[in-house]
Amino acid sequence: MSVATRPQLSHLQALESEAVHVMREVAAEFEKPVLLFSGGKDSIVLLRLAEKAFRPAPFPFPLMHVDTGHNFPEVIEFRDRRVAELGERLIVASVQDSIDTGRVVEETGPRASRNRLQTVTLLDAISEHGFDAAFGGARRDEERARAKERIMSFRDDFGQWDPKNQRPELWNLYNGRIKKGEHVRVFPLSNWTELDVWEYIDSEQLEVPSIYFAHQREVFERDGMLYAHHEGTQLIDGEEIFTETVRYRTVGDMSCTGGVRSRAATLEEVVLEIAATRITERGETRADDRVTEAAMEDRKKAGYF
C-alpha cells in the first residue's frame, strides 16, 4: 500500500468545501430555499458556510426560526443580533401562533413540552411560504436515525420522511427533483461531528450565545438532567431549585434541554471538554430523545427537523 507524501487540506477544510458545494447546488436547483436558523451552534456554522458560498452577494434565501416561545432569552437576543450583522432576512414561525389558531394543542403538566408541536409549525411555514428546500444543521453523528439520513433528504407532500425508501445519493450528484407540495431537507453538516463543529467555531472565531459557556443558573434536577428554572417551571414532588455552574451543549426548548455541570468558559475550554467527554450531546441533554428507542426516528418520519 502506497503512502502519501504531500500536504493537503485539513479535515475541517474538506468538510467545509463539501458543505459549501451542497449549499450552492441547492441555491442553483431550487426555486425557494430557506435556511433554518435557531441560534444554536450548528446553524451558526451554517450561516458562516453560507457566507463562504455566496459572498460578496447577499444570500439567495431567507433565514427562518421556528420559535417555541420557550427559548432561552440569550439565544433570541443573539439570533436577532447575528441576523442584523449579516443584513439578511429572518422569518419567525411561532408555535404560539399555531396554538392560538388551534393547529396544535398545548401539552399540560410539569413535563409539558412544545418540542413535538414544532413539527406542525415548521411544516405549516414551509407550505405557507412555498419553500421547496430547507437547510438544517442536523448531523449524522447525533443520533442513530440521523445516521441514516441523506445529505439531501426527500419529504413527501405531508412532510414525511420514509427511511426505508430513500433516494440513493451517489458521488456528489444530488437529485433535487420534486413535485409541487413536496420539499427536501438539506443537511450540509451531515458528515461533521460535534467536535468538528466546535473546532470550526474556534478556528473561525464565531460568536455563540452565552449559554454555551459556563455560567451560574437556577436549575432543578429531573431524570438526571439539570433543567433551567423559568417562568413556566412546574416542579414535581421532591424537586427543588438550586444554583449551579452549568453550560449547554445543545440549544433547544428550555423545557426539554438540560445543562451540564461545567467550568468551560472559553471556546478553547469548550473544545477540550468536548474532546474528552464520554457522553453524547443528545444523550446528556435532550429529554426529547429519551422517550423510546426510536424517538428520533418517529419524529423525523412525521417531519421533524
Place this chain on the structure above:
Amino acid sequence: MTLDLLRFTTAGSVDDGKSTLIGRLLFDSKQVFEDQLAQVAQASERRGGEGTLDLALLTDGLRAEREQGITIDVAYRYFATAKRRFIIADCPGHRQYTRNMVTGASTADVAVVLIDARKGVQEQSKRHAFISALLGIPQMVVAINKMDLVEHSQARYEELVNEFEAFARKLRGGKNPRRTETSYLPMSALNGDNVVERSAAMPWYDGPPLLELLEQVEVAYDHPDEKPARFPVQWVIRPAAAAAARANGNPPSAVPAPARAEIDYRGYSGQLASGALRVGDEVAVLPSGARTRIAGIDTYDGPLEEAMAPMSLTLRLQDELDISRGELICHPDEAPAVARELTADVCWMSEQPLRPGSRYVLKHTSRTATAIVDAIEDIIDVHTLERVAPPEELELNDIARVRLHTSAPLALDPYASNRRTGSFILIDESSNETAAAGMIASAAA
C-alpha cells in the same frame, strides 16, 4: 502527510462480523459514549440474556433493522484517531440492496472487504469487492475475519488469500482495468485481534493491524497535480443582480445596497473536482471552447494564488464571457471530450425496468440534460463477473453497459480516470426517483 479525512466502506449483514468490526473500531478507538454503551448493554441483555454485551448492536439504525437483524440502508459512522478522521459508510450486503452498497461505495477511498475464515470467500464478499472495483475505489483491504474460529491457522489464511487474489486479478482485468490496490490481513474482530492492536495469537503475521493500515492509506486527492484540472461551474456570483432580485417585492430599507466595488463583481463558483488551478493560467470553457485566463481565485477568507481539489472557490476570469452553471473550466491542453454520445456502465436502481429507447434526466457534474438510452450492450453476471449477452430490459440491481445520447453536449471523462467528471445519475422524469448510477466508459462527439 495524507489528507486527514478518510472515507471507507464495509458491507455485509448484521451477523457476519461486519457490525462487530465496526463496533470494535469505535469501541477500541474510544468513540463509544457511555450513554450509547448503556443502550447497547440494555438491548444486548434483552436479546442475549444478562451480562452480554454485543458490540454489533452499536451499528443498529432503524427500527426495522433492529427487528430483522439486517442492514437495509447505508449508515454513516464517525471516529477519529490522533492521525486521521474516518467516515465509515456501513452498507448492506444482500443482493436486493446492491443499490445501497453502490451509494456507499461512490464516495469511498477504501473498501474493507470481510471474509469469514470458516466459510471462505462468499458471494457477498465478492459482490462487495466487485462493486468497489466498479465504483473505482482505489484501495481495498481484505480482512480475513474470525481467525479465532480456525485456530489462527496461517495455512488457512494463505489459502483464502490465494483464493481471493485469483478473484481480484479477474476484477482488475476486463474491459476497463481499474487500479485497485489490494492488501490482506488476518483478524478476529470479536477479540480485537489485528483491529486496533496487533494480535499476539498470530505472530506469523508481521503487517500492521487494520486501523494502522487505514491511517496510512493514500487517498485520491493526495496528488492533485497529477490529474487534469476540472472545475464545473455551479453558481455565478453577481452581487448587483442578487440585490436587484431581492429588492423585488421587498421594502427598499430591507435591502442593503451592494458596496461600490461589488457592483461589477462577477465570479464563477464551484468545487474543484480534480487537479489544480493558478492565477494567470490559460483556461478553456466547455462546451463552447472559449479561452481566457484566470484573473483571480477568490474565497471568503481572501484571494489565493493557487487552488487544488477538493476546494470550493470562486474564479474571476480576464475576459467577459457568457458562462453559466453546468459549464466546465479546464486547461486547454488537457480538455476532456465534449460529446453527446457515450457508453457507460450503469447500476440500475429503479423498480421500473430500463428499456432501450427510454428517456431520462441525466445529471453530470452541475449540468442537467435529457438522455435517451439507445441500447443495452451487455450485462455483467454477478456470479461469474463475465459480461454476457444483454437481456431485453434491465431490472433493479442489474449492472450493464449501455449506449446513450444526450440533448446537449457534455464535457466527459472516462470514469476510470476521473470519478467526478466520469459519473452521472439518471432520473426518472415521471417519478423523479434516481433510476441509475452511471460510470462513463467512452464518449464520442
